Amino acid sequence: MEDSNDESSRGGKVALLIGNNDYTQSANKLTDSIENTNKLKRLLEKANFKVTQANNLSENDLSTTIATFAQTTIDDRNALVLFYYSGHACHVNGENYVIPIDDDKTEKFGDIPLLSFKFSGIIDRLIDNESSDATIFIFDCPRPYTPKKGLASASKNEGTGLILIKPPNGALIQFACDEKQTMKNAPETIGYDLYTKHLLKNISKKDTDIIKVFKRISDGVYEESNRRQRPLTMKELHHEPPICLNEATDLIPQIPYSATWNNAGSTVIGGRGSGSTLDRLNTPKGLRVHGILQPADKNANAKTRAIFDFIGGLPQQGKYLSGQFAGWSNISFNLSQINEIENLTGHTPALIGCDYAAGWATGPPPSQIDYSCNEYLKDHSNKRGLVQIEDHFPNPVFPDGGGLRNKSNLVFSDLLKPETETGKRWRLYLDVVAEGLNDLQQADVTALYRPFHEMNGGWFWWGQQNPSEFHAVWQSLFDYFCNEKNLHNLLWVFAPDQGAPTPSMYYPGDDYVDIVALDVYVDDPEKTHGYDEMIKLNKPFALGEVGPHTPNGSFDYSLWSTAIPNHFKLVSYFHAWNDMWSPIREKNAYALYNNPHVINRDQI
Numbered sequence: 001m002e003d004s005n006d007e008s009s010r011g012g013k014v015a016l017l018i019g020n021n022d023y024t025q026s027a028n029k030l031t032d033s034i035e036n037t038n039k040l041k042r043l044l045e046k047a048n049f050k051v052t053q054a055n056n057l058s059e060n061d062l063s064t065t066i067a068t069f070a071q072t073t074i075d076d077r078n079a080l081v082l083f084y085y086s087g088h089a090c091h092v093n094g095e096n097y098v099i100p101i102d103d104d105k106t107e108k109f110g111d112i113p114l115l116s117f118k119f120s121g122i123i124d125r126l127i128d129n130e131s132s133d134a135t136i137f138i139f140d141c142p143r144p145y146t147p148k149k150g151l152a153s154a155s156k157n158e159g160t161g162l163i164l165i166k167p168p169n170g171a172l173i174q175f176a177c178d179e180k181q182t183m184k185n186a187p188e189t190i191g192y193d194l195y196t197k198h199l200l201k202n203i204s205k206k207d208t209d210i211i212k213v214f215k216r217i218s219d220g221v222y223e224e225s226n227r228r229q230r231p232l233t234m235k236e237l238h239h240e241p242p243i244c245l246n247e248a249t250d251l252i253p254q255i256p257y258s259a260t261w262n263n264a265g266s267t268v269i270g271g272r273g274s275g276s277t278l279d280r281l282n283t284p285k286g287l288r289v290h291g292i293l294q295p296a297d298k299n300a301n302a303k304t305r306a307i308f309d310f311i312g313g314l315p316q317q318g319k320y321l322s323g324q325f326a327g328w329s330n331i332s333f334n335l336s337q338i339n340e341i342e343n344l345t346g347h348t349p350a351l352i353g354c355d356y357a358a359g360w361a362t363g364p365p366p367s368q369i370d371y372s373c374n375e376y377l378k379d380h381s382n383k384r385g386l387v388q389i390e391d392h393f394p395n396p397v398f399p400d401g402g403g404l405r406n407k408s409n410l411v412f413s414d415l416l417k418p419e420t421e422t423g424k425r426w427r428l429y430l431d432v433v434a435e436g437l438n439d440l441q442q443a444d445v446t447a448l449y450r451p452f453h454e455m456n457g458g459w460f461w462w463g464q465q466n467p468s469e470f471h472a473v474w475q476s477l478f479d480y481f482c483n484e485k486n487l488h489n490l491l492w493v494f495a496p497d498q499g500a501p502t503p504s505m506y507y508p509g510d511d512y513v514d515i516v517a518l519d520v521y522v523d524d525p526e527k528t529h530g531y532d533e534m535i536k537l538n539k540p541f542a543l544g545e546v547g548p549h550t551p552n553g554s555f556d557y558s559l560w561s562t563a564i565p566n567h568f569k570l571v572s573y574f575h576a577w578n579d580m581w582s583p584i585r586e587k588n589a590y591a592l593y594n595n596p597h598v599i600n601r602d603q604i
Contacts (some may be wrong), residue, residue, distance in 0.1 A: 013049040013080045016069040017041055020087030025564045026144050031419055033086035034229060036140065036196045036411040038479040040084055041203040042511055045298045047246035059100040062117050068126040070210040080243065083126055089141035092158040095120065096165065098146060107148045109158040119165065127168050134210065137173040140195055145184040165234060172235040175212050179232055195221050209242035281466040296429035296514050304446040307386065308491055308514060312540040314572045320564060321573035323351030329373035340584045347600035351386040352377065353575055356433050359392040361403030365430040366465050368394045368401045371436025381445040385601045386463065387583045388448040388575060391433060394424040394462040405459055411555050412465045416475045436486040441489040450493040450544055453479060454519050457500035467505050474536050493517050495544030503530040507537060517544030523555060525563035535570050543574040547581030557583045558591035565597050
């Protein structure tokens, strides 16, 4: 964990996040608790919290996890501590209880004290450190819990919902609902995740005192639910100066990729002369600036970080990588055009692309997903090449696959709901893709991952969907792969189409994207649209797909060799499409791979 820059006595920031989904009793199973913890984890890590996450805990696991985390708060006696629990909870005889997932012996509410964990036990363990800044407890438990014998088994002093508790000194406690309230049969317009929505919206507000943060959460839920749901806040805080979960810092300014000197100038760590780009500052040996360019996945492995650093630094050198798509795995993937390029130009493209998903193919899901191309990609990586994976997914609304260009009957938000038939098939597809990406990870191969490309166009089933729903689906995919599947070898590429409107409309956020790109099929590269709009997102920029609009063998690929250095200086790589769009099927492939700005595999 990074040391605080505050010269006061304040320590670090630590958090324990617990999400319980898989309860033994089927009636109590949840679907979104773990996803909630995943999203919160990312926000807290961005605010420099050291986060411990634990999911689907039994009674014994719960006790061990809390005890281990409590030691963290003792080791850092001035830490700001945050505890978050998403799952079932209830009250019995004046006590609130967190319910572990092994609830098969819970016949009635009266059994819960013997099989669950007291809130007071959690609070006592974590707030034992009297010198801590503050300890925050968030219990996101809006759903009613049902023992085997049903709600009728509850006596007068027990039941669903939580009861008011007196917070100890230095604590702030917030429940998702008011005392003894649950959102039973919550209407879809309110939903069980309304509290989580406002928590995530406000928790990382910069330079905002924690009391104001939790008031905003409570007020937001109350208003959006039409005053049906009011989070309950209990606090005993007396702090000066204000305590903020996310402090802004001016120590290292965020320098946009498009920044240039207006006049001749220099800095102590590089950048000299009028017009010199400032997007990534050259640093002398032994001096490194952190925090300017970091992967969206906070847990990205070392090789992935190094590749991201390498890609992001190419434009300042006036360089970019060559790339070539090689086909669909187990259908059309082959190296024949790669070999033709090498024979003609003397170079192998630096980046090779493969598609795992044949979205037009029919058959029982997930037979449309294949990653047998990995063996070729591993060999390419071992020779210092880079790899890009894309997915033309089948439409998951269809039980027999296919539907790549068919939106009929699709409710796009069902991709967020694993309990729906569409959601189940979507997860089947994702799980096989994750197997392929993990196979690469085990071989120490980083993949540039480019899902949902050309989403601003209307020709694929994921195209021109509601932007907010698209953002949520992309974010869910990111969290599922990075946090559920533990894939930390990915660089996420957001690639709309240059010919469709508003390419940045579907941008899911800085926390979920590493590289922004445009897919460009034009006969005159200088007429490419959207470049200025995309570079304003302050991410490394690439040409996710490149090819002629009219693939008839007459397109001159040397036009790109001229256009990139003169008009699109922040391009870090291009990825040419295959078959009739490939440079080897058009004109001047030699010039494309043999110009002073391009880096091929043998030149990395």
